Amino acid sequence: MIFAKTRRRRGAALGLVAVCGLVLALIIFGAFFLLLFLGGAKETSNAVDAGALNVGKRSFEIKVEAQTPDEHQFGDLADSQDRFGLTNINRVWGKALLAAANVTAMGSGAPSEARDHADKLFNGAQGISDRLADKLTSPGNLHDYFTELSQQNTVRMAGQTAKAEVKAADWNTSLVNRGIETNIEVIPEQFPANTFDSIGAVDKTVQGKPLKFIPGYKPITFLDHHFCLVPFKAEEKTHLISLDQFEKDRLSAKPFPDWSKPVTNSFSCRGQAATTGPYVEESISCVLTNPQRSFKLEMPRAFIKIKLKEKSTAKWSFNGIPWPADSSYDYVIPENSTRGPGEAGLGTIMGTCTFGLEYINKTVYGALFALPTENYDDVKNPLIQRVKEIDPDFDGDLQSLLSFPLLPAAADHDSDSDNTVYIVFKDNSGKLKCLPEPEAQAMALGGSDFSKTADGPESDHDESPMFVPGVPGVCWGTPVGFGTPKDLPDFMLIEGDLYWKPGSGYDGCLGEVRLERGTHAYVNGIVTFP
Amino acid sequence: MCTKREARRAKSGQGLIEVLVGGIVLITVGWFGLDLAAIVMANSTNDGLAKSAARAAANQVDKKAAGEAANQCITHFASAGIITKVKMDGDISYEPNKAVAVRTVMEVRPPVGFPGFETITFHAQAVEPIVGVPADL
Numbered sequence: 001m002i003f004a005k006t007r008r009r010r011g012a013a014l015g016l017v018a019v020c021g022l023v024l025a026l027i028i029f030g031a032f033f034l035l036l037f038l039g040g041a042k043e044t045s046n047a048v049d050a051g052a053l054n055v056g057k058r059s060f061e062i063k064v065e066a067q068t069p070d071e072h073q074f075g076d077l078a079d080s081q082d083r084f085g086l087t088n089i090n091r092v093w094g095k096a097l098l099a100a101a102n103v104t105a106m107g108s109g110a111p112s113e114a115r116d117h118a119d120k121l122f123n124g125a126q127g128i129s130d131r132l133a134d135k136l137t138s139p140g141n142l143h144d145y146f147t148e149l150s151q152q153n154t155v156r157m158a159g160q161t162a163k164a165e166v167k168a169a170d171w172n173t174s175l176v177n178r179g180i181e182t183n184i185e186v187i188p189e190q191f192p193a194n195t196f197d198s199i200g201a202v203d204k205t206v207q208g209k210p211l212k213f214i215p216g217y218k219p220i221t222f223l224d225h226h227f228c229l230v231p232f233k234a235e236e237k238t239h240l241i242s243l244d245q246f247e248k249d250r251l252s253a254k255p256f257p258d259w260s261k262p263v264t265n266s267f268s269c270r271g272q273a274a275t276t277g278p279y280v281e282e283s284i285s286c287v288l289t290n291p292q293r294s295f296k297l298e299m300p301r302a303f304i305k306i307k308l309k310e311k312s313t314a315k316w317s318f319n320g321i322p323w324p325a326d327s328s329y330d331y332v333i334p335e336n337s338t339r340g341p342g343e344a345g346l347g348t349i350m351g352t353c354t355f356g357l358e359y360i361n362k363t364v365y366g367a368l369f370a371l372p373t374e375n376y377d378d379v380k381n382p383l384i385q386r387v388k389e390i391d392p393d394f395d396g397d398l399q400s401l402l403s404f405p406l407l408p409a410a411a412d413h414d415s416d417s418d419n420t421v422y423i424v425f426k427d428n429s430g431k432l433k434c435l436p437e438p439e440a441q442a443m444a445l446g447g448s449d450f451s452k453t454a455d456g457p458e459s460d461h462d463e464s465p466m467f468v469p470g471v472p473g474v475c476w477g478t479p480v481g482f483g484t485p486k487d488l489p490d491f492m493l494i495e496g497d498l499y500w501k502p503g504s505g506y507d508g509c510l511g512e513v514r515l516e517r518g519t520h521a522y523v524n525g526i527v528t529f530p
Numbered sequence: 531m532c533t534k535r536e537a538r539r540a541k542s543g544q545g546l547i548e549v550l551v552g553g554i555v556l557i558t559v560g561w562f563g564l565d566l567a568a569i570v571m572a573n574s575t576n577d578g579l580a581k582s583a584a585r586a587a588a589n590q591v592d593k594k595a596a597g598e599a600a601n602q603c604i605t606h607f608a609s610a611g612i613i614t615k616v617k618m619d620g621d622i623s624y625e626p627n628k629a630v631a632v633r634t635v636m637e638v639r640p641p642v643g644f645p646g647f648e649t650i651t652f653h654a655q656a657v658e659p660i661v662g663v664p665a666d667l
Contacts, residue, residue, distance in 0.1 A: 017552025028563030035570040054659035152657040294662035
């Protein structure tokens, strides 16, 4: 009996050890495979992150082209391939917005043509924007960008032959960072009067400089249209964002009724690492794009026309009686002319005057703003504002800009027979210039047509007459006759009209300045009884 | 027939031997498990380091800055006791305006060094898109 009991107790510990060893081994291998699974999940997440970042980076390569004539109005803002993508879509909307502001500033006197042009620019911008939005929200356009990078990252822990590939569900877009700055920089001086405040510009310091930007995903209303741009934070790169941030700004969670087809700035990308086993590792990453390029609001191919009547008009009066025939005089060469004889008591009087002396500064600027006694701010200010729409860096120095020497009438070779036309524009190198129309057309950025005209209402700056006393060499009368000739004070009155006609910017013309000026010579003298 | 004395002599010592043998087996299996866990975690750490270095490089504007950023990320890596060495494996692979690849190599001394496996070397590679360069015009 004792022997039997001893034999049963021998080896029991070894059996226990064996069982424990087996259990421990099972636990260890289980933990090993769990660690492999978790490691595979981490690798999949890393690969999907890389794929999503590449989607964000290369989304700028998704572009559209202008199709309609109104869309071709934005050709001056297209990229080097004449196309529009996320990088420059805000420039398109910015131009349409500026044109609408131009027409708004015209007030109730805006012609229907101007309003129609602003509508056409809005529709053109919307056409380009809508097609771009459609392309960006089609996940199929993005899948290749995803796999290009995701499959270069190993997911071996998920499976020896596993690769991170697209999982088609949950590829969405969102409108992140609503209300922050876009990549369009603005200055108040390039907007017409009383329109800048409607922009709601965002103040931002960039590289130490305080700047203003148009806000993004925030409607700006002009002429019953809502202009919306895409926000891109300054000095930020394309980067991943949390799913929470992405989801809360999706259209389904936060509608944006003012923009029927908003252009997105963020994408969610779902990927998976398919294995031969029963499980699949999946991950989702969200990316916020940023082109890292900002632009100044501008219409680089726009222009302003300056029309100077080919010759100024010379009128005469002798002792208050108007001479029936007018003559004319050049801007460049002062004209000395004699008229008469007019009635002068018992005799007659001849008048001799030199016309054109008001054109001391024989440049375009000197011709326009010739009278030193006149305040021309109501013409200069809108002119400066419009030039800043062409080039935001314009420093406001009109005298330097309009320093082209006046052409004598004989040298005018443009198509306008009544006026000599000068154009303010940007040349091929991007420099602001003022040149006669034929020369300007030869030097302009491609696509500019300087034959187009402004579409706004014309206003008249009526110059107050400038008194010029008559002295020998300037204006004097010579009474002759049988009796005693007596010369009376002679004088000239120089006056004119400066017309300003604003343009919306459709077809490029942002405005026209037109000058008509003349001199009236009053020659007085009498012949009395001897 | 076994006497009582013989039975007692058989009991004493036998249990000790069984415990010793069992202990050796269990401890060996346990050590093996510990090394496995350390290996898997070190591999994961190396992957994470390669990704961080690649991400740092991808945020730069050119190859030189990318290489410096990746190097800095690796040299500042705070390694644990079992990681004896970590460095970049060769130079970064830089495709301008496309992607950058960073390879890392990590040497690990397992907690329990089995003969022939005192040090294990891990290699990892991560590829990230270059986002530090502005979009083309």
